Amino acid sequence: xxxxxxxxxxxxxxxxxxxxxxxxxxxxxxxxxxxxxxxxxxxxxxxxxxxxxxxxxxxxxxxxxxxxxxxxxxxxxxxxxxxxxxxxxxxxxxxxxxxxxxxxxxxxxxxxxxxxxxxxxxxxxxxxxxxxxxxxxxxxxxxxxxxxxxxxxxxxxxxxxxxxxxxxxxxxxxxxxxxxxxxxxxxxxxxxxxxxxxxxxxxxxxxxxxxxxxxxxxxxxxxxxxxxxxxxxxxxxxxxxxxxxxxxxxxxxxxxxxxxxxxxxxxxxxxxxxxxxxxxxxxxxxxxxxxxxxxxxxxxxxxxxxxxxxxxxxxxxxxxxxxxxxxxxxxxxxxxxxxxxxxxxxxxxxx
Amino acid sequence: xxxxxxxxxxxxxxxxxxxxxxxxxxxxxxxxxxxxxxxxxxxxxxxxxxxxxxxxxxxxxxxxxxxxxxxxxxxxxxxxxxxxxxxxxxxxxxxxxxxxxxxxxxxxxxxxxxxxxxx
Amino acid sequence: xxxxxxxxxxxxxxxxxxxxxxxxxxxxxxxxxxxxxxxxxxxxxxxxxxxxxxxxxxxxxxxxxxxxxxxxxxxx
Numbered sequence: 001x002x003x004x005x006x007x008x009x010x011x012x013x014x015x016x017x018x019x020x021x022x023x024x025x026x027x028x029x030x031x032x033x034x035x036x037x038x039x040x041x042x043x044x045x046x047x048x049x050x051x052x053x054x055x056x057x058x059x060x061x062x063x064x065x066x067x068x069x070x071x072x073x074x075x076x077x078x079x080x081x082x083x084x085x086x087x088x089x090x091x092x093x094x095x096x097x098x099x100x101x102x103x104x105x106x107x108x109x110x111x112x113x114x115x116x117x118x119x120x121x122x123x124x125x126x127x128x129x130x131x132x133x134x135x136x137x138x139x140x141x142x143x144x145x146x147x148x149x150x151x152x153x154x155x156x157x158x159x160x161x162x163x164x165x166x167x168x169x170x171x172x173x174x175x176x177x178x179x180x181x182x183x184x185x186x187x188x189x190x191x192x193x194x195x196x197x198x199x200x201x202x203x204x205x206x207x208x209x210x211x212x213x214x215x216x217x218x219x220x221x222x223x224x225x226x227x228x229x230x231x232x233x234x235x236x237x238x239x240x241x242x243x244x245x246x247x248x249x250x251x252x253x254x255x256x257x258x259x260x261x262x263x264x265x266x267x268x269x270x271x272x273x274x275x276x277x278x279x280x281x282x283x284x285x286x287x288x289x290x291x292x293x294x295x296x297x298x299x300x301x302x303x304x305x306x307x308x309x310x311x312x313x314x315x316x317x318x319x320x321x322x323x324x325x326x327x328x329x330x331x332x333x334x335x336x337x338x339x340x341x342x343x344x345x346x347x348x349x350x351x
Numbered sequence: 352x353x354x355x356x357x358x359x360x361x362x363x364x365x366x367x368x369x370x371x372x373x374x375x376x377x378x379x380x381x382x383x384x385x386x387x388x389x390x391x392x393x394x395x396x397x398x399x400x401x402x403x404x405x406x407x408x409x410x411x412x413x414x415x416x417x418x419x420x421x422x423x424x425x426x427x428x429x430x431x432x433x434x435x436x437x438x439x440x441x442x443x444x445x446x447x448x449x450x451x452x453x454x455x456x457x458x459x460x461x462x463x464x465x466x467x468x469x470x
Numbered sequence: 471x472x473x474x475x476x477x478x479x480x481x482x483x484x485x486x487x488x489x490x491x492x493x494x495x496x497x498x499x500x501x502x503x504x505x506x507x508x509x510x511x512x513x514x515x516x517x518x519x520x521x522x523x524x525x526x527x528x529x530x531x532x533x534x535x536x537x538x539x540x541x542x543x544x545x546x
Contacts, residue, residue, distance in 0.1 A: 337504035347526070
């Protein structure tokens with residue numbers, strides 16, 4: 001019975017995650033279409049909403065081709081590893097107050113570890129295909145992922161400095177003081193750039209630059225294993241947007257200060273014990289807040305993809321190592337000094 | 352034959368300047384503005400952390416004041432259980448037996464709780 | 471304009487570096503503010519009326535009265 005409940009719990013998380021992946025793909029196509037004065041997909045379903053399912057169905061029905069010289073086991077294992085590890089990250093995400101699968105005390109560390117393990121899938125898939133295009137693509141991808149992960153983890157160290165805890169819920173709840181967007185403003189921008197690069201998105205999508213490498217590390221992958229890669233890519237986009245909003249925008253905390261709003265409304269007419277107060281108190285830490293913030297960030301991801309030209313690979317690497325990394329290290333030196341100088345280290349006594 | 356003349360009111364102006372979008376402020380202003388935002392954030396953070404610390408202090412003090420009460424309650428319970436255990440032992444065995452080679456009181460590692468709790 | 475040397479013309483070199491290598495220049499600038507903040511911030515916030523909070527107790531406070539330390543019970 002317990003195991004059945006835990007299976008259902010997992011499904012309750014994974015099915016909406018995969019559904020949101022499907023709708024993010026269609027959202028991306030529609031948004032980019034409107035930015036480029038096109039219509040985008042509009043035939044399947046109302047407003048083209050079911051396009052993603054049609055695509056997935058088409059890909060699943062296609063014949064898969066395994067290259068004769070490929071290492072078949074690793075060839076199929078690679079996409080699976082990538083998908084599984086990008087979905088495992090959802091395990092520790094608190095979606096609302098009390099809405100989580102696992103309240104793991106080292107949640108942030110777990111998330112970093114799982115997101116780095118997904119790199120192995122890419123490496124394996126690219127190498128095992130026995131094609132130089134896939135191999136070069138996977139080398140580029142992994143080099144990029146490892147370089148930018150350094151930046152992400154260094155920024156996370158600074159968030160941990162301000163929270164004093166690795167638990168995701170504690171990180172969110174300690175932002176009731178102030179969203180870390182304000183004290184860590186430049187680091188949010190750096191983290192956002194890093195997360196675009198970490199998900200292999202334009203303008204950092206050199207791994208699958210159509211004009212250079214055919215399709216990057218997934219050149220040889222087709223049909224259902226291609227779907228795996230596709231799902232993994234978009235799942236990691238959503239996950240990293242969720243991570244952005246948890247670390248900097250206050251996760252599921254309300255965007256508008258509800259107490260302030262209630263006190264203003266109270267001066268006009270009494271809303272105590274009314275349906276309005278009920279509504280406000282439900283909204284104040286509901287998953288809707290996280291969804292709004294994440295949706296905004298995903299929109300910016302798409303916007304960036306539609307706006308910026310792709311940069312060269314050496315530029316990509318030098319931006320990481322000679323621009324972002326010195327800046328992050330400068331703040332890694334500065335911020336502990338400020339926090340210590342203000343005598344404002346977060347208390348370790350959990351409340 | 353009418354000659355080709357310029358249109359009445361003259362030619363419209365030719366645009367020879369490029370439409371370069373405004374570059375915004377000087378970069379230094381962005382640097383300063385960004386750090387002003389950070390300073391405001393740290394101001395709020397400072398006060399929040401101090402408040403958090405006072406709440407933690409309140410919690411610790413309430414624990415410190417409560418602990419003797421809880422400890423006394425537990426000790427009283429243990430003494431009662433110990434005496435009941437002795438009585439039960441005497442009823443079953445007839446004599447009171449020492450199991451340790453000393454007269455010191457030794458806190459029992461395992462506490463026997465009867466299945467039916469009477470008090 | 472040739473690259474100025476740091477040792478002979480430090481001001482000119484810094485000016486050049488802030489234009490040609492802004493990321494590293496400003497990183498060093500921001501990073502070097504750290505030790506400065508460590509020295510200047512505590513007096514500054516005390517001057518603004520902040521009182522250092524006393525440490526949070528983690529155990530019972532020691533009683534104020536005279537303590538009688540018993541003797542004769544030490545382990546031999």
